[in-house]
Amino acid sequence: MAGLKEHIFLIGFMGCGKSTNAACLAEMTGARQVEMDQMIVENEGMAIADIFKEKGEPYFRELETDLIKSFAGVEPAVISCGGGAVLKEENVRLMKECGKIVLLTAEPGTIYERVKDSTERPVLNGNMNVGYIEELMEKRRPKYEAAADVRVATDGKTAGEICGEILEIC
Numbered sequence: 272m273a274g275l276k277e278h279i280f281l282i283g284f285m286g287c288g289k290s291t292n293a294a295c296l297a298e299m300t301g302a303r304q305v306e307m308d309q310m311i312v313e314n315e316g317m318a319i320a321d322i323f324k325e326k327g328e329p330y331f332r333e334l335e336t337d338l339i340k341s342f343a344g345v346e347p348a349v350i351s352c353g354g355g356a357v358l359k360e361e362n363v364r365l366m367k368e369c370g371k372i373v374l375l376t377a378e379p380g381t382i383y384e385r386v387k388d389s390t391e392r393p394v395l396n397g398n399m400n401v402g403y404i405e406e407l408m409e410k411r412r413p414k415y416e417a418a419a420d421v422r423v424a425t426d427g428k429t430a431g432e433i434c435g436e437i438l439e440i441c
């Protein structure tokens with residue numbers, strides 16, 4: 272298939288499958304896969320949990336905005352965003368200027384199963400249970416919905432099916 276015309280930003284709650292599906296989309300389109308969290312870890316030389324602990328969440332959110340700014344004008348890629356990357360309206364505006372925003376959704380129980388053993392999710396660590404995941408998801412839902420150009424439910428689907436759906440609409 273021909274390359275992408277613009278970036279595809281995959282957004283959604285932690286554990287909704289952004290990285291897995293970004294890898295699959297990159298393979299299907301030949302576009303580059305970009306992992307925002309991984310780039311931040313490499314640039315800062317620190318794990319996400321340590322950035323939160325030592326420098327604070329606002330600092331991490333600034334890094335996200337700086338990174339999103341750097342995507343303007345570069346070759347279209349499949350970009351797997353951090354789960355909180357669309358909480359700031361500025362970030363959503365920047366993304367929309369250079370790509371399509373695809374929201375991946377999953378049920379709280381599915382999310383819990385995927386993230387329960389993670390020590391790298393400072394937003395959840397200390398509150399790793401389905402009830403809290405559900406509560407935070409509800410709180411964030413309006414932001415995710417407002418940002419999304421396209422929505423794809425992921426429960427019970429393979430990455431191939433999910434990415435097929437995305438490419439049909441993007």
Ligand code: S3P
Pocket residue numbers: 283284285286289308319352353354355356391392393394
């Ligand atoms: C966050 C999600 C994480 C990471 C950071 C904050 C969030 O990314 O960016 O821990 O606020 O939802 P994943 O969605 O890849 O876990």
